[in-house]
Amino acid sequence: MRLHRIHLNPRCKEARRDLADPYQMHATLCRAFFPPETPCPQGSLLWRLEPETDVEGRPRVLIQSRETPDWSRIPVSAWLAQAEPGIDLVQKLALDALQAGQAFRFRLRANPCKTVLGKRQGLVHPEAQREWLARKGEQHGFALPESATPDYFDFMQSPEGRAYHDIRVSHEHMLKGSQHGGNAIRVYSALFEGRLTVTDPVRFRAALETGIGHGKVMGLGLLSVAPTSG
Template sequence: MWLTRITPDLNRRDTHDDLADTVKMHQRVMTLAEDGLGDQARQRAGILYRIETTPDGVRLLVQTREEPRIEQLPDGYGTSETHDLQPQLDALTAGMSLDYRIAANATKRLATVYGAKAGKLTMLSGEEAEDWWRQRAEANGLHVETLTSARQESARSGDQRRPIKHTITRFDGSATVTDPDLLRTAVEDGIGRAKAYGCGLLSLTLNSA
């Protein structure tokens, strides 16, 4: 697994277009994968991404199964650095204390008691969203110790013929590894829905404490 940090040049029109349209950004990051992957190309390539706003500007994190083809980005699109995640994943052990970050599409499917709305997805916020993350983390080998959450700008498409909107909540905190194998799979495959649109990428670092 590989992680690439891209700092896009915000003076360019194409970077603004990508950042404003989740479909265009999906198409952009897919150029980093090899050609000819066929159906479910994103899953085969293991592509997940997250857009972050930092004190130094906007940053795009892209995770791939194979080393990304950075040369496929337009000349001058931005600066980038890539590193191999596999040593970090191989080093995971039960009981290890980690800091985590994930931007996720926290939703639930409505039960039959909701009548006509039964089976539809509804977005979660506040404590419900945090409970959603705690449950997903536990199911994926990570016991949450501390947690803060913040609603992010929704992922949207600019194509009115195919409107897309996914709510995004970012979860940050510390956690303890309970099952390294489950956690490795969660990092590789992502967690939750809307993975093609900037959700599900789980980042882990050794706990600074």
């Protein structure tokens, strides 16, 4: 399981197309990880368009997969501006020694939703979003903090988004994509950031490997974490 960070060329027409349509972005990324004659297996990669750009204004994308990418398979050479070396997450996060009680900072772009009359509806109310994430934590082996220290609260303040006592939610919008047959896809998206504590190492590692929630083809579900002390 490796994590890759790439930077796209905003001057490239095809890159701008993919940035505007996450379904097409997923299709392009699959070309790098699988040969043209091999369909991209469901769940074979997770990815996320980051809200920040690099110092040159180039969009950043994180991709997580067990497969090794070959960026030369992407047909438009100008699409990719830079690809950083992949990170071995098992080694970097010491996942083989993961224990209950470990704390991590996290980032998750996800589809907080509920099902009404057989259809998923995005959750836009702050408390409903937090409750959704807490339920996902129970399902996937982690818990949100009961309270926060002052320095952590200061860290979570932001001119955009909303600050809660343990998480921040920002960059809320409706993702729109188009399948090859012309069918339109709409998925509500929100970016969660904060701290969590591992409660079940086995389930937590599985969440890191397979993602959280719906809309993974649209760039949702990738749970990225970094160890934290205190």
